[in-house]
Amino acid sequence: MSDSRPPIFDDGGGLPDVDRSRRRTDPGGPGSAEKTVWDSDDDDDWHGPNYLARRAIVVALVVAVIAVAAVLVGRIIGSDDSGSGSGFGNADWNNVVTVDNNSGTVVVTNAQGEETNRFRFGLSSLADTEVIGSTLISVDADALAVVPLDAEAEITIADDVTTVEIASTGTLLRPSGSAQTVVAQNTSSERLVMVHGPTGEVIDTLATDPVPGARYDLANARTEPDGRHVLVTDTGNFQSVLFSFDRNGPSFFPGLALAVNNDIVVTAVNVGTNANVAVFDHAGEPGVSARTSSVRAGMISSDRVILVGIDGDVLGLALSDGDITELGSLSIGTVEFGDVATRGDRLVVVGELGTALIDADGTIVTELPGARPTTSGVDELAPRRTTCLTVERETAGELAVIDFETGTVGAEALASSDVLGTVDGCQPIVPTSAGYLSLTAEAVSPVTLVGDVIAISPDGGTIGVERANRLELLPRVTANPTDDADAIEPVDVGRSGRQIFFAEL
Numbered sequence: 001m002s003d004s005r006p007p008i009f010d011d012g013g014g015l016p017d018v019d020r021s022r023r024r025t026d027p028g029g030p031g032s033a034e035k036t037v038w039d040s041d042d043d044d045d046w047h048g049p050n051y052l053a054r055r056a057i058v059v060a061l062v063v064a065v066i067a068v069a070a071v072l073v074g075r076i077i078g079s080d081d082s083g084s085g086s087g088f089g090n091a092d093w094n095n096v097v098t099v100d101n102n103s104g105t106v107v108v109t110n111a112q113g114e115e116t117n118r119f120r121f122g123l124s125s126l127a128d129t130e131v132i133g134s135t136l137i138s139v140d141a142d143a144l145a146v147v148p149l150d151a152e153a154e155i156t157i158a159d160d161v162t163t164v165e166i167a168s169t170g171t172l173l174r175p176s177g178s179a180q181t182v183v184a185q186n187t188s189s190e191r192l193v194m195v196h197g198p199t200g201e202v203i204d205t206l207a208t209d210p211v212p213g214a215r216y217d218l219a220n221a222r223t224e225p226d227g228r229h230v231l232v233t234d235t236g237n238f239q240s241v242l243f244s245f246d247r248n249g250p251s252f253f254p255g256l257a258l259a260v261n262n263d264i265v266v267t268a269v270n271v272g273t274n275a276n277v278a279v280f281d282h283a284g285e286p287g288v289s290a291r292t293s294s295v296r297a298g299m300i301s302s303d304r305v306i307l308v309g310i311d312g313d314v315l316g317l318a319l320s321d322g323d324i325t326e327l328g329s330l331s332i333g334t335v336e337f338g339d340v341a342t343r344g345d346r347l348v349v350v351g352e353l354g355t356a357l358i359d360a361d362g363t364i365v366t367e368l369p370g371a372r373p374t375t376s377g378v379d380e381l382a383p384r385r386t387t388c389l390t391v392e393r394e395t396a397g398e399l400a401v402i403d404f405e406t407g408t409v410g411a412e413a414l415a416s417s418d419v420l421g422t423v424d425g426c427q428p429i430v431p432t433s434a435g436y437l438s439l440t441a442e443a444v445s446p447v448t449l450v451g452d453v454i455a456i457s458p459d460g461g462t463i464g465v466e467r468a469n470r471l472e473l474l475p476r477v478t479a480n481p482t483d484d485a486d487a488i489e490p491v492d493v494g495r496s497g498r499q500i501f502f503a504e505l
Contacts, residue, residue, distance in 0.1 A: 091423040091459040095505045097136065097149065098471060098498040101126040106136065107498070108149060108505070111473070113491040121145050121161045127170030130182050131501035132197025137182050139168050144184045144193050148200050149505055164193050164204055173218045176339040176382035177260075180227030183218060190214045190236070194243060196227055201245050203230075209249050213237055219381060224261045225344045229282070231260040240267050242282060251284045258298040259305060259340070264319075266305050268295045277307060277317060288322030297338020299347040301360040308349050308358070310335050316362050327362035332369075339373075339382035341389070346404045348373060348383050355391055357407055366407025370395065374417045385425025392417040401426060401439055411439040420453060422460035429456055429463065429476070438476060448477055455500035464493075464500035471496055 096109045104124045108117035123145050129138040136147040146162040172182040184193045194203040215236030222231045229244045233256050240257040241250050242265055255267030255278065264287065269276045275295040279287040293309035305317040312330035332351030339348050345360040355372055357365040371391040373383050383389050388410060389402045400412040415430040415437055422428065427440045429447060436447040447453070451467025465472050472490040493500070
């Protein structure tokens with residue numbers, strides 16, 4: 001899937017020239033602070049502390065016996081020390097859910113490896129599965145199933161499983177802005193089935209209010225951190241549609257879906273190099289509106305909407321009177337798209353020359369030349385972490401973990417972009433040609449294990465490993481082997497060939 005998301009409702013018009021001159025000081029526009037910009041000659045910098053220049057990154061990993069200090073034993077059952085956020089979910093977990101994609105068999109195992117539940121929920125040849133909180137959502141080519149998990153109660157298919165027949169695309173996608181809600185789409189893009197993970201609630205657009213000629217574009221779907229309100233662009237009818245788990249039916253708005261929170265939605269109609277930006281309440285009543293340069297990203301803050309134009313201008317649309325304020329200017333080339341992080345107060349903007357972070361006041365937190373957010377796992381279409389953002393520079397084979405609050409580099413490594421991320425996003429595990437690296441603010445270290453890492457717990461303290469035809473839970477160990485290595489046994493959670501998910505039941 002391409003990272004680039006072409007704008008819709010845009011008839012073209014000339015794109016502005018991109019200034020590629022050497023690094024210099026830019027006084028900025030009215031109301032913006034002086035800042036430093038960069039060009040392609042500066043591609044060796046992350047625009048922040050460069051720890052690659054300060055230390056050598058270990059890329060050769062030790063394939064050894066499992067090593068762990070006794071103090072780490074408690075981490076095998078999970079903890080919340082890594083932090084959590086309302087937009088992603090709790091970092092706590094106490095059970096492991098393994099899913100067989102071929103048969104649809106689900107096995108629930110506690111953190112000590114004791115099986116507490118086993119069932120099949122009627123789907124087979126599963127195309128995609130997610131576990132959010134205590135809810136399992138899965139889809140095959142013909143239907144979607146929603147299963148409330150319980151560590152002890154027996155699952156009764158007729159009573160406990162919600163099944164919706166839909167000829168789906170075979171993928172569960174999350175709207176930008178939250179990891180609490182997943183959406184399945186039928187092959188014609190005219191029908192959506194949405195599931196709110198924490199509650200298990202389901203919205204089927206065919207049942208609520210089918211829209212003739214709809215063509216829903218999930219790459220441009222937006223939601224707020226809790227995932228209760230989903231704003232989707234309908235390209236077939238040149239409109240946006242708001243589906244809400246707190247309302248009885250959808251609402252309709254002119255323009256491209258730009259931003260949504262618990263009270264308002266924001267849409268934009270791009271015409272050439274200009275845009276008409278409008279604010280509405282959830283019932284469709286209009287609020288303020290303004291005409292700006294063509295808009296590529298937006299975020300709702302307490303008193304205004306932060307807008308980013310195609311040429312990198314950062315603007316503030318006042319919710320009180322619709323006045324536009326110039327807040328700054330990005331130096332990442334032509335802006336392609338932007339996503340609100342699950343914390344709700346950071347806008348991640350991607351341009352042809354790099355990535356930028358903007359806070360709720362419209363202040364540019366940092367600019368990262370040549371970098372793009374990673375798109376593996378839960379971050380397939382948008383960043384979904386609470387504290388840190390992982391970006392890659394593909395040409396250099398580099399990864400960096402960026403702090404959302406300060407924009408500084410917390411860790412970096414030469415590694416693949418296939419990231420296993422935690423809830424906070426600050427401590428991923430990444431594969432290299434020689435094994436796995438653990439990235440934290442304290443150190444970049446090899447992960448000492450035998451086998452393949454296929455999952456990481458939301459708190460980051462435990463990893464799921466496939467080896468010798470078994471699935472095992474191991475503490476996240478980066479220390480050298482010790483004399484106590486044999487004192488801790490891995491926790492066996494079943495045979496190989498299944499996916500591993502972590503849940504709090």
